[in-house]
Amino acid sequence: MFVGKMTLSQSGLFGQIDDLQDLAFIERPIRRSLKTAEEIDKLTVDEDLNDIERAVYLLSSGQDVQRASVIVNLPNLVRQNPAETFRRVVPKVREVLHVAGVDMQLAAAGSFLTVLQDDIVLIQTHTHSILQIVLLNLDHRDAVVSSAWLETLLSAIDALPKETIRQEILSPLVSKAQLSQSVAARLASCRILGKAAAKFESSVVKKELLPVVRSLCQDVEYEVRSCMCRQLETIARAIGMDHTKAVVLPELVELARDEGGAVRLAAFDTIINLLEMFDSDDRTRVIFPLVKTFCEKCFKADEAMLASLSYQYGKLCHGLSASFTDEQHLWFLEFYKKLCCLGLQHENGSCESQPYPLELETKYALVRTNCAYNFPAMMLFADPNHFLSELYRTFSSLCHDPEISVRRTSAEGFHEVVKLLGPNVHYVHKELIILLQDDSLEVLDALLNHLQDTLELVTSRGEGAGPESKQVGVPELVPALVGAEQKAASSLRWRVHEKLLQRYGCLPRVITGDQIYFRFLQRMFGIITTNNVLPVQREAARTLCVFLRYNRKQEQRQEIISKITQELAQGRSYWNRLRFLDLCEIAIDLFSKSYFCKHFLIQALELVSDPVANVRYKLCQMLPRLRSTIRLPADKHLLQQLEFCVRKLLCREKDKDVVATVRKTVLELDKMDITEPYHKRHERDLLDQKKEKEENLLLEMELLERQQSEAKLAGEKHADKKRRDSKTSLSGSKGMSGSTSGATLSTSAGKEMRRAKLARSRSLSSHPSTPKMSNSDKTLKVKESGSCPGSGKSSIIPLNDDALRPHHFNVASSSSSSSSSSSSNPSSSSVPVLIRSNTSSNGSKDTQSRKLTIQRKSNSFGMQSGRE
Numbered sequence: 001m002f003v004g005k006m007t008l009s010q011s012g013l014f015g016q017i018d019d020l021q022d023l024a025f026i027e028r029p030i031r032r033s034l035k036t037a038e039e040i041d042k043l044t045v046d047e048d049l050n051d052i053e054r055a056v057y058l059l060s061s062g063q064d065v066q067r068a069s070v071i072v073n074l075p076n077l078v079r080q081n082p083a084e085t086f087r088r089v090v091p092k093v094r095e096v097l098h099v100a101g102v103d104m105q106l107a108a109a110g111s112f113l114t115v116l117q118d119d120i121v122l123i124q125t126h127t128h129s130i131l132q133i134v135l136l137n138l139d140h141r142d143a144v145v146s147s148a149w150l151e152t153l154l155s156a157i158d159a160l161p162k163e164t165i166r167q168e169i170l171s172p173l174v175s176k177a178q179l180s181q182s183v184a185a186r187l188a189s190c191r192i193l194g195k196a197a198a199k200f201e202s203s204v205v206k207k208e209l210l211p212v213v214r215s216l217c218q219d220v221e222y223e224v225r226s227c228m229c230r231q232l233e234t235i236a237r238a239i240g241m242d243h244t245k246a247v248v249l250p251e252l253v254e255l256a257r258d259e260g261g262a263v264r265l266a267a268f269d270t271i272i273n274l275l276e277m278f279d280s281d282d283r284t285r286v287i288f289p290l291v292k293t294f295c296e297k298c299f300k301a302d303e304a305m306l307a308s309l310s311y312q313y314g315k316l317c318h319g320l321s322a323s324f325t326d327e328q329h330l331w332f333l334e335f336y337k338k339l340c341c342l343g344l345q346h347e348n349g350s351c352e353s354q355p356y357p358l359e360l361e362t363k364y365a366l367v368r369t370n371c372a373y374n375f376p377a378m379m380l381f382a383d384p385n386h387f388l389s390e391l392y393r394t395f396s397s398l399c400h401d402p403e404i405s406v407r408r409t410s411a412e413g414f415h416e417v418v419k420l421l422g423p424n425v426h427y428v429h430k431e432l433i434i435l436l437q438d439d440s441l442e443v444l445d446a447l448l449n450h451l452q453d454t455l456e457l458v459t460s461r462g463e464g465a466g467p468e469s470k471q472v473g474v475p476e477l478v479p480a481l482v483g484a485e486q487k488a489a490s491s492l493r494w495r496v497h498e499k500l501l502q503r504y505g506c507l508p509r510v511i512t513g514d515q516i517y518f519r520f521l522q523r524m525f526g527i528i529t530t531n532n533v534l535p536v537q538r539e540a541a542r543t544l545c546v547f548l549r550y551n552r553k554q555e556q557r558q559e560i561i562s563k564i565t566q567e568l569a570q571g572r573s574y575w576n577r578l579r580f581l582d583l584c585e586i587a588i589d590l591f592s593k594s595y596f597c598k599h600f601l602i603q604a605l606e607l608v609s610d611p612v613a614n615v616r617y618k619l620c621q622m623l624p625r626l627r628s629t630i631r632l633p634a635d636k637h638l639l640q641q642l643e644f645c646v647r648k649l650l651c652r653e654k655d656k657d658v659v660a661t662v663r664k665t666v667l668e669l670d671k672m673d674i675t676e677p678y679h680k681r682h683e684r685d686l687l688d689q690k691k692e693k694e695e696n697l698l699l700e701m702e703l704l705e706r707q708q709s710e711a712k713l714a715g716e717k718h719a720d721k722k723r724r725d726s727k728t729s730l731s732g733s734k735g736m737s738g739s740t741s742g743a744t745l746s747t748s749a750g751k752e753m754r755r756a757k758l759a760r761s762r763s764l765s766s767h768p769s770t771p772k773m774s775n776s777d778k779t780l781k782v783k784e785s786g787s788c789p790g791s792g793k794s795s796i797i798p799l800n801d802d803a804l805r806p807h808h809f810n811v812a813s814s815s816s817s818s819s820s821s822s823s824s825n826p827s828s829s830s831v832p833v834l835i836r837s838n839t840s841s842n843g844s845k846d847t848q849s850r851k852l853t854i855q856r857k858s859n860s861f862g863m864q865s866g867r868e
Contacts, residue, residue: 051077052084059092067096068104074111075118086126094133102145105137109148116156127160131168138188150188154195165196170208177212179220186224190216194231197238205238210247217251222260229255229266233273244277249286256290265308268294272312275319283323291316295335307363310339310370314377321381329381333390336378340371340394344401365403372398372409376416384420388427399431408446411435415450418457425458429476432458436480444484445496452506459510478515481507485523494533501527501539508550516547517556525567528579541583545590552702561599569603574612581607581618585625592692593629597638601626608645613655620649620661624668628684 045054045062055077058066071093077085097108112130134153140146157165169192175181177189193213197205213235216228232252236244252274256267271287278287298305317332324332343356343364356364375395382390395417398410414435418425432454435447447454458477481504488497507516524547527540548560568580584604587596604626607619623646630638646669649662 052081052088055089056092059089059096064101064104067100068107071096071104071107071111074108075114078115079118082126086129090129090133094136097133097137102142105140105142105145106148109134109137109145109152113152113155116152117159127164128168131156131164135169135172139182139185143184146184146188150191154191157192157195157199162199165199170196174212177216183221183223186216186219186221187227190224190227190231193228194234197231197235200238202239202243205235206243206247209235210239214251217255222258222263225255225258226260226262226266229263229270233270236274236277241277241279244274245279245282248274249278249282253286253290256294261305264294265305268305269308269312272316272319275316280323283320288320288323288328291320292331299335299338304363306339306342306367307370310367311373313339313371314374314381317381318377333378333382336371336374337394339367340398342367344368344397365405368398368401368403368406369409372401372406373413375410376413376420379417379420384422384424387421387424392427395428396431399434404440404442407435407438407440407443411438411443411447412449414447415454415457418454429458433476433480436484441488441491441493441496444488445493445499448496448499448503451503455506455510478511478519482519482523489527489531494536497533498536498539501536501543504543505546508547513551513553513556517551517553521547521560525563528583529567529571529573529576537579538582538586541579542586545583545586549590550698552698552705554699554702565603569607574610574615577607577610577612577615578618580604581615581622585622588625588629590691592695593631593688594692595695596629597631597635601629601638602641605641605645608648613658616649616653616655617658617661620658620665623665624672627669627672 045057049057055070055073058070062070070089074085074089074093077089093108097105100108112134116127116130131153134149134156137149138146138153140149153169157169160169173189173192176185177193179186181189189212193209193216197209200209213228213232216224217232219225219228229252232248236248239247252267252271255263256271258264258267268291271291275283275287294305295309298309313336317336320332321329343361375391375398379387379391387395395410398406401407401410414428414432417428421427435443438444455477485497485500485504488500491497504520507520521544524540524544528537528544531537531540544560544564548557551557551560564580564583568576568583571577571580581604584596584600587600604619604622607615610616610619623642627639627642630642632639646662646666649658650666653659653662
């Protein structure tokens with residue numbers, strides 16, 4: 001069986017070889033017959049001819065390739081010898097263009113445009129000869145050629161003087177705009193009129209151009225009317241606001257009601273672009289009804305116009321918003337909501353496409369895409385303060401749209417929406433998470449363009465909007481960012497992954513250091529050590545350095561640095577060691593010199609003994625940068641180690657590429673302190689001082705946060721202890737209040753018996769018991785308050801004192817012992833007594849014994865009064 005397979009393969013191989021040999025036999029005559037001797041002789045030109053003579057000879061009897069080369073080189077000939085070129089070469093070019101093909105015509109159009117724009121034509125006759133050629137070829141039978149010559153003429157109008165335009169271009173234009181001319185000639189006249197109107201004064205435009213403009217607006221062909229309508233914007237700005245209202249506006253109104261859809265669309269676009277040229281009265285009486293009618297017709301019957309309408313809708317609403325009534329404002333807003341949902345059906349809070357023909361579905365998707373593009377403008381139109389009630393559902397629908405293009409456009413403008421929302425940014429937290437978790441990388445790529453601004457605005461203003469926004473945004477944001485990175489890493493679009501890692505450099509300003517440490521750092525190490533794309537690895541190394549730079553916990557920083565040393569600097573793979581050197585280059589830019597020398601320099605210099613030549617080669621290239629981080633005389637020992645590495649490489653290195661790089665590096669190291677200007681060195685030192693100051697500030701912030709957390713923990717423990725003690729004291733107070741109520745009841749019974757026996761007596765028989773009870777109540781309340789002065793009126797005051805005790809305790813502990821013992825003020829001596837009574841067991845026992853004595857006295861007193 002195997003022999004059979006081998007035989008079959010060999011036969012197939014020999015068959016292919018035979019085919020190749022056949023092709024070789026066919027190819028040989030082709031190679032030999034490329035150019036004959038006669039053809040080579042025709043292409044040969046006398047070397048004694050100058051440039052002008054050679055150009056004339058080639059244009060007269062040369063091949064098409066040679067003629068095209070002369071036409072392409074025409075601007076250089078004009079620069080070298082303009083007089084001879086226009087006298088001998090340009091007439092020949094004009095003759096050649098009569099029979100030239102498309103390629104030569106396009107080359108001539110480009111060459112003449114260069115001549116006209118470069119200001120190398122100084123004589124009016126030369127300009128006249130060029131413009132005659134251009135105008136003659138405007139009527140070329142090939143549409144591509146005529147369009148190229150038209151673009152040449154339009155571009156040349158900007159560089160030509162007014163008189164030349166008036167004489168050479170506008171004079172023959174009147175005849176070309178007549179109905180007797182071709183449609184192409186009339187279309188070219190429309191564009192030339194629009195371009196030339198910007199060059200002249202208002203009086204000239206009204207007198208010489210407006211009659212031609214009106215006739216072209218009334219042309220029988222809709223293409224001409226549409227083209228002229230689009231030029232009315234330039235003409236209106238040339239004649240001014242007053243004449244626009246009297247002349248241009250009536251033409252636009254008539255064209256907006258034209259039977260041709262392209263004409264109506266051109267009129268609509270021109271009206272929107274000229275809104276600032278109309279006053280408030282014109283906008284209210286003329287423009288608004290016209291635009292409203294156009295919108296209604298497009299929505300009902302003309303889907304082709306909806307794309308342009310939806311694209312211009314934001315500009316339209318802003319231009320007319322100052323003249324809108326509340327009803328008109330609401331109508332345009334509701335119409336926009338309809339456009340955003342065009343072609344969709346909403347079921348169970350989700351958007352789904354309705355079954356339409358493919359062409360119509362594509363148009364509807366384009367309309368919704370344009371609506372997403374205009375959403376920030378419509379937010380301004382509706383007022384951002386009314387976003388939740390007016391536009392939130394619409395925005396959520398755009399972010400959930402089944403079409404990728406709609407979601408991508410929403411993601412591109414998401415940062416604008418966030419800016420406009422301000423403190424109410426928490427409204428769109430959910431939509432941000434949804435876009436980050438989108439299945440399409442195109443949506444994520446669009447969101448990444450301004451992700452840094454978006455995240456910073458979401459977190460900073462979201463916190464100011466209330467605690468609810470923080471709870472909604474932050475917990476869901478970190479998993480969404482992690483998922484977005486994993487999705488980008490699993491795809492083949494490494495540029496999106498690289499951009500995402502670059503944007504993650506803003507995370508220290510967005511989320512906490514612990515979240516970065518536990519959710520992102522290990523992932524960065526994984527990308528550096530396992531990813532196969534070098535730009536992605538380097539961007540991950542940069543992001544890792546940023547995370548390390550802004551980490552506020554010393555333990556986490558030390559662990560990150562040790563992990564960098566173990567996995568990268570001392571990694572088993574030479575690829576990881578190369579990435580460590582890349583990381584060192586990034587760290588030099590991010591960290592101060594002292595920080596880099598302390599944590600990275602020694603590990604980098606140890607790679608001088610690396611067994612792989614690529615690592616040593618990379619280290620040799622980095623030696624000048626490593627030397628720039630050493631500060632003398634403080635880092636003299638580091639300089640000695642670097643010099644030792646250089647000597648070791650010079651003596652022991654065997655790889656020729658590394659040796660050549662070391663020798664080149666030694667020369668650079670010798671010149672570093674000599675060739676560098678002083679101001680650059682001073683600027684670098686100032687920048688390094690700024691970095692070092694920021695690093696010291698981070699250390700101080702870390703120490704302050706640690707002290708605050710310890711103080712907060714101690715305060716919470718102290719408050720819990722006080723809360724338990726207050727509960728104990730409150731339970732004792734309830735027992736005493738119960739005994740006091742019993743004594744009061746017995747006293748009242750005694751009073752009733754004495755009143756029944758001594759009914760005729762009106763003496764104060766019951767009064768001796770009352771003051772005794774009031775005195776006992778007062779005594780009881782004073783004892784319950786812990787001998788605090790001024791607390792006899794209410795039993796709530798000791799609770800307020802409990803809340804203030806930590807403050808008084810600090811004050812009392814900070815004061816000297818001699819002043820506290822000799823002071824006669826009761827408030828200064830009562831606070832330590834209160835704290836001791838709440839904390840010591842002896843004090844609690846004394847308090848309980850006092851309470852029992854009071855209860856016994858009150859009960860005996862009640863019995864005695866009852867007997868009486």
